[in-house]
Amino acid sequence: MKARIGFAKFGNMRFLGHLDVMRYFQHAIARAALPIAYSAGYHPHMILSFAQPLALSVTSDGEYFDLELTEDMEASELRDRLNAAMCDGFAITDAHILPPQEPNTKKQTGMSQIAGAMYLCEETESFRGKLAAAVEAFAAAKNATVTKPTKNGEREVDVRAGVHGVAVVNEDGTLRILADDGVFAMPGSLAEGFGEQRSRHAIHREGSARFVFAVSAGSENNISVELIGEALCRLAGTDAGRCLAAHRMELYGCRDGAMVSLLTM
Amino acid sequence: MGAKLALSEDILLTVEKPARYIGGEINMAIKDLSKIDIRFAMCFPDVYEVGMSHLGIQILYDMFNRREDTYCERVYSPWTDLDAIMRERHIPLFTLETQSPVKDFDFLGITLQYEMCYTNVLQVLDLAGIPLHAADRTEDDPIVVGGGPCTYNPEPIAEFFDFFYIGEGETAYDEILDLYKANKKRGGTRADFLRQVSHIQGMYVPSLYEVTYKEDGTIASFTPVADDVPAKVLKQVVTDLDTCVYPEKQLLPFLKVVQDRVVLELQRGCTRGCRFCQAGMIYRPTRERSVGHLCDIARSLLDTTGQDEMNLSSLSSSDFSGLPELVYTMIDECRERHVSLSLPSLRIDSFAVDVMQKVQDVNRSSITFAPEAGTQRMRNVINKGLTEEDILSGASKAFAAGWNKVKLYFMLGLPTETETDVAGIAELGNAIAREYYAMPKELRHGKANVTISTSYFIAKPFTPFQWMPMISKDVFLTRQRLLKATVQEQRNAKSLVYHWHDAETSELEGIFARGDRRLSEFIEKAYRRGCIYDAWTEHFKYDIWKELMDELGVSVEFYNLRERPYDEILPWDHIDIGVKREFLYREYEKAKQEIVTPNCMKQCSGCGAAVFGCGICVKPRKKDGGEV
Numbered sequence: 001m002k003a004r005i006g007f008a009k010f011g012n013m014r015f016l017g018h019l020d021v022m023r024y025f026q027h028a029i030a031r032a033a034l035p036i037a038y039s040a041g042y043h044p045h046m047i048l049s050f051a052q053p054l055a056l057s058v059t060s061d062g063e064y065f066d067l068e069l070t071e072d073m074e075a076s077e078l079r080d081r082l083n084a085a086m087c088d089g090f091a092i093t094d095a096h097i098l099p100p101q102e103p104n105t106k107k108q109t110g111m112s113q114i115a116g117a118m119y120l121c122e123e124t125e126s127f128r129g130k131l132a133a134a135v136e137a138f139a140a141a142k143n144a145t146v147t148k149p150t151k152n153g154e155r156e157v158d159v160r161a162g163v164h165g166v167a168v169v170n171e172d173g174t175l176r177i178l179a180d181d182g183v184f185a186m187p188g189s190l191a192e193g194f195g196e197q198r199s200r201h202a203i204h205r206e207g208s209a210r211f212v213f214a215v216s217a218g219s220e221n222n223i224s225v226e227l228i229g230e231a232l233c234r235l236a237g238t239d240a241g242r243c244l245a246a247h248r249m250e251l252y253g254c255r256d257g258a259m260v261s262l263l264t265m
Numbered sequence: 266m267g268a269k270l271a272l273s274e275d276i277l278l279t280v281e282k283p284a285r286y287i288g289g290e291i292n293m294a295i296k297d298l299s300k301i302d303i304r305f306a307m308c309f310p311d312v313y314e315v316g317m318s319h320l321g322i323q324i325l326y327d328m329f330n331r332r333e334d335t336y337c338e339r340v341y342s343p344w345t346d347l348d349a350i351m352r353e354r355h356i357p358l359f360t361l362e363t364q365s366p367v368k369d370f371d372f373l374g375i376t377l378q379y380e381m382c383y384t385n386v387l388q389v390l391d392l393a394g395i396p397l398h399a400a401d402r403t404e405d406d407p408i409v410v411g412g413g414p415c416t417y418n419p420e421p422i423a424e425f426f427d428f429f430y431i432g433e434g435e436t437a438y439d440e441i442l443d444l445y446k447a448n449k450k451r452g453g454t455r456a457d458f459l460r461q462v463s464h465i466q467g468m469y470v471p472s473l474y475e476v477t478y479k480e481d482g483t484i485a486s487f488t489p490v491a492d493d494v495p496a497k498v499l500k501q502v503v504t505d506l507d508t509c510v511y512p513e514k515q516l517l518p519f520l521k522v523v524q525d526r527v528v529l530e531l532q533r534g535c536t537r538g539c540r541f542c543q544a545g546m547i548y549r550p551t552r553e554r555s556v557g558h559l560c561d562i563a564r565s566l567l568d569t570t571g572q573d574e575m576n577l578s579s580l581s582s583s584d585f586s587g588l589p590e591l592v593y594t595m596i597d598e599c600r601e602r603h604v605s606l607s608l609p610s611l612r613i614d615s616f617a618v619d620v621m622q623k624v625q626d627v628n629r630s631s632i633t634f635a636p637e638a639g640t641q642r643m644r645n646v647i648n649k650g651l652t653e654e655d656i657l658s659g660a661s662k663a664f665a666a667g668w669n670k671v672k673l674y675f676m677l678g679l680p681t682e683t684e685t686d687v688a689g690i691a692e693l694g695n696a697i698a699r700e701y702y703a704m705p706k707e708l709r710h711g712k713a714n715v716t717i718s719t720s721y722f723i724a725k726p727f728t729p730f731q732w733m734p735m736i737s738k739d740v741f742l743t744r745q746r747l748l749k750a751t752v753q754e755q756r757n758a759k760s761l762v763y764h765w766h767d768a769e770t771s772e773l774e775g776i777f778a779r780g781d782r783r784l785s786e787f788i789e790k791a792y793r794r795g796c797i798y799d800a801w802t803e804h805f806k807y808d809i810w811k812e813l814m815d816e817l818g819v820s821v822e823f824y825n826l827r828e829r830p831y832d833e834i835l836p837w838d839h840i841d842i843g844v845k846r847e848f849l850y851r852e853y854e855k856a857k858q859e860i861v862t863p864n865c866m867k868q869c870s871g872c873g874a875a876v877f878g879c880g881i882c883v884k885p886r887k888k889d890g891g892e893v
Contacts, residue, residue: 012267015283020519027291027517030571030602038603046603057278085571087291088267125275242278 001069002101003078006094006263010059010201013089018053025065028085034078037068051251051262052114052217055224061198062118062250064262066098091201096263113265114218115254116164116184119225120199120247122208127243132168132209134236139166139178144231159231162223164259165214175212184214184252184259195249202247211244214259217251271359272347280346284519285313288361291517292569294330294337298363302334303442304370306360306407309341309378310385311800316341317516318524320578321376321413325434327512335442338362338370342385343392345798351392358392367393371445373407375426377415380777381770381800383422387792390425397789399427399472404455408445416469417500417547418726418837421777421784423471427459431840432467432501433533435509440465463494467501470494474839476782482823484781484834499841500547504879506533506554513565517572526574526607527566529559531591535580536865536881538872540648540856541637541679543725544580546849547842549872551865552880556587560594567604575599576607583612584866592620599624609633612651613659618666631670631714632663638679639689645859646681648852653693661700670714671697677744678722678736680856687744690717691751691761698757713760717752719745721771724825725778726837727844729852732829735775737821738768769807770799775825781836787819845873 009021016024026046029036038044051064069078079095086092123131138144144160164183167175173191180186187195204210215223225246233240253265267289270277277283298304307326309316316322322339329337338360343351350356357366367373373395375386387397390409396402399409408427411419416429423429430437441462448458463470473494477485489496503509515527534551535544554562563575577592579585592608599606606624611617613632621632634656638644641653660671675690694717701713721741724730736744745765752763777784790813798804813819829835831850838846848871855862862870865881875882 012270012287012289015277015287016519017282017284020284020521023521024519026573027571030567030573031291031569032571033568044603056283057274087293088289245274 001072002066002098003069003073003075004064004066004094004096004098004263005078005082005092006096007063007065008059008061008091008093008201009054009063009089010061010091010203011089013087014057014059016089017056018050021054022048022050024090028082028090029067031085032081034067034081035069035071035073037070049111051111052117054248055226055246058225058246058248059201059203060248061093061201062248062262064251094263112219113253113262114251115220116215116252116259117217118165118184118198118212118214118249118252120169120190120202120210120212120249121225121228121244122205122210124208124242124245125205126241127238128208130236130238131211131232131243134232135166135168135209135211136178137235138163138228138232141235144235146227146230146234148227157227159223159227162216162221163213163228164216165212167212169210169212180214183257186212186214187249198249199247203245205245208245212249268362268364271356271364276347276350276356280350281344282313282520285341285344286347286361288339288364290519291571292514293362293516294326295362296330296336298336300333301336302446303332303336303372305329305335305337305372305374305442306340306367306370307337308339308367308373308375308389310375310382310389311342311798312344313341313518314520314522317518317520317522319376319378320528320530321378321434323512323515323528324510325374325412325438326516327514328435328438328510331510332439332442334446336362338365340367340373340389342388342798345804348388348392348797357394358389368395368405368407370407373409375409375411376413377411377419377422378413379800380415380421380774381805383777383788384792384796384799386422386425387789388797391792398424400424402427402455406455408455408458414543414547417543417840417842418778418780419469419471420782420836421780421788423782424785426471427455428462428468428470430467430501431469431498433503434501435503436501437465437467441468460494466499469498469840471782478783482820484836487834487836487839497839497841500843502550502843502877502879503533503552504877506552507558511562513562514569515566517570524576525572526576527570527572528576528578529563529566530554531559531577531579531582531585531588534880536584537581537650538648538852538862538864538870539637540646540729540852541676541722541725543728546727546844546872548580549842549844549874550877550880550882551584553585553587556591556594559587559591563595564598567602573603574605574607576609579610581612582608582610583614583617589616596620596623612655613663615662617659618662621663622666630668631672631716632660632668633672633674634659635674636693637674637676638682638686639675639691639693640686642859643679643682643686643689645861646856647679648856648862650861650864653696656693657696657700660697661704664701664704664713665708667710669701669710669712670716672716673697673718675717675719676722677719677748678741680722680730680733682736682744684744684747687748688751690719690748691755691763694752694761695755695757698755698760701760702757713757714762715757715760716762716764717748718764718766719748720766721768723771723775723778726835727840727842727849729849729856731779731835731849732831732853734828735825737826738772741768741771767802769810770802770805772821772825773799773807773810776819776821779836780824784819787813787817790817843872843874843876848872 047068049066075095083092143158148157166179174189190199229244251262252259412430532553534548
């Protein structure tokens with residue numbers, strides 16, 4: 001049986017790197033004594049597949065991994081047992097049993113399905129009060145190129161093309177949409193519903209302006225918060241630096257041209 | 266969300282591996298500070314990944330936190346990147362649990378596992394804002410206590426500690442903490458507390474002893490300042506390992522640490538009596554845990570951590586009487602849990618080969634021997650009860666079972682060593698390779714791979730070699746070159762690889778190991794000039810140490826190269842490990858005569874450890890299978 005686990009990573013655990021998060025879950029699964037499946041071979045490892053690494057310092061309410069169990073189990077039991085093995089800074093939010101793979105189809109793991117992500121960002125301390133105009137300009141712009149380091153030198157990337165939705169968060173938590181091409185369902189507010197649920201573990205530093213970005217993600221065109229930050233610095237005419245602190249609200253797959261939560265893919 | 270971090274996000278994103286500094290690990294103790302009387306900061310003065318690998322800290326952490334009135338938190342040396350930031354921005358050293366300044370604690374306990382951590386001890390005190398010298402501390406400073414193997418001769422760092430706990434930590438801390446509380450309650454001072462602590466067995470308060478020196482630099486007298494302070498400090502010993510505390514919930518680090526596994530301590534002490542080995546003397550008498558107790562602990566450790574590897578730890582696992590029973594029970598359980606077992610310090614015999622075949626990947630792992638010396642004569646001098654026959658038959662069993670990699674550990678510069686002994690190392694390596702090629706070709710898997718490693722013999726306190734001279738760095742290098750050349754001359758030279766250990770670190774380690782109180786200035790000045798992380802080759806600054814040796818007149822000749830006479834007062838003579846000085850001297854004489862002493866299982870040699878009335882001294886055991 002295969003299942004997809006949704007989890008949140010927050011608080012001090014935001015300083016844990018991706019490899020350590022994977023190790024953490026391997027240990028947690030062993031503590032929860034789940035009937036996890038192992039790969040074959042002399043050095044068997046748990047069959048786990050993590051959706052997408054989260055950069056250091058980024059918190060999240062929308063992380064996923066897939067696991068394979070050797071026995072059937074109710075989704076609620078899976079979620080509860082795993083949750084009991086969590087430490088402060090991790091919480092299991094969902095467990096979803098995946099349908100058996102149809103014969104003669106390509107194996108779909110969480111990783112290969114990723115097409116989009118939504119981030120709640122806010123100005124870092126040194127950029128406090130400095131980004132609002134740049135975000136407006138970014139949303140209005142047709143393109144915004146930055147140089148991205150690659151394996152063979154550098155490459156010019158149009159960040160704007162990979163950004164599908166931009167919004168400013170008002171004082172009361174409602175969103176003022178600056179750009180929206182309709183690919184994502186942008187939340188109306190962080191005070192209720194999806195927006196509330198998926199911003200629960202974000203850190204809010206008093207006085208920092210907040211923004212929501214809905215972006216392309218995954219292997220084809222991955223737009224990181226860092227790239228957006230760089231584009232904003234260019235627009236603001238300031239030296240590049242870490243201008244955005246980020247919280248991932250959700251990861252998405254693409255179905256019939258629309259972004260849907262990875263949980264339900 | 267965890268404790269409010271001591272470091273800002275900017276700093277944490279600048280330094281390497283920020284997870285070193287955030288705490289919050291699985292099985293970390295969380296307590297309400299308003300209900301705590303005693304705050305104990307427990308420090309391993311090295312980087313997080315090294316410190317978190319240490320079982321002793323896990324034991325004491327668990328034990329302290331079982332007390333309701335005490336909160337024990339951890340602190341490690343900040344890595345060099347953070348060290349620089351903390352100095353520049355005046356950030357005080359903090360603990361991981363509550364991220365609070367170490368200076369606010371009642372105690373700072375520092376474990377001293379190797380001499381090369383001494384400058385890191387000063388780094389920790391300095392970053393914490395605690396005066397380096399115990400004499401300069403006030404009522405507001407924590408009591409700084411040292412423990413661990415280096416406390417058997419703590420003299421080089423004596424001035425930096427308020428007291429040392431000599432011996433095993435499980436036994437006397439309750440008494441010490443109760444005493445501390447009572448003293449505080451009646452308004453007693455730091456000095457009052459230390460005076461009372463000195464009355465507890467095993468507690469050495471350096472400020473309560475006076476040392477005078479002769480003109481030649483040796484000690485003239487070492488005396489307590491008052492009649493109520495004991496002249497001899499007898500170490501603490503756990504008499505029953507089955508009833509003493511053992512952490513059933515070991516802390517599980519997020520980072521991959523040096524020893525990335527749970528540790529099951531089978532026994533303490535070693536019956537072999539190798540004459541160079543300090544652990545073999547200071548942890549006497551040998552005491553075992555029962556197999557039933559060990560299995561219970563093992564299950565609970567795996568349940569509460571989810572670790573996928575377990576290490577059976579002991580100075581000499583093969584001497585543990587319950588080993589087959591324990592291993593065969595745990596092998597199956599571990600397989601079911603997908604946990605791998607590791608058994609270091611196993612002598613290679615039929616049992617070992619069978620076990621290793623079950624728990625290791627024959628193609629990838631290697632088998633290890635520690636003959637320590639290349640000839641039988643030399644092995645008799647050091648009392649290493651391992652013969653060439655044992656090694657060759659062990660190796661050929663392992664070869665037949667599919668291994669082709671062998672690791673061999675030796676020491677250079679052992680007392681009485683000659684060129685023949687040095688050459689013997691290469692010849693032994695060659696003989697092992699010959700065993701491999703003597704097998705029919707169809708049984709072999711490619712080339713044999715015999716790795717020879719040598720380290721520089723360091724004479725340690727409380728060993729029969731404590732009076733012996735070490736060889737100089739130059740002689741050591743000559744012997745290394747000789748060995749290298751001899752290895753190349755061997756018939757199977759292509760199957761032999763030779764690795765050596767750097768001599769400069771060992772020279773300094775030798776000075777500290779048998780050093781006296783006058784070295785504190787040397788250590789402090791080295792620290793002031795930028796020495797930290799001396800145990801890390803890439804950070805070891807020999808030129809600074811060398812410069813200071815010349816400047817302060819710290820003589821390698823005096824500390825390392827001379828033979829000490831029997832009647833010389835040694836800097837550690839006031840410490841009593843149970844094993845008598847007379848026994849050690851008898852062993853020293855027998856070493857010179859190349860006479861072997863049987864191990865404790867065969868015959869009691871009357872070392873003196875029986876004074877503790879436990880372990881092998883009261884319950885002799887016999888093991889089948891002879892000596893391998």
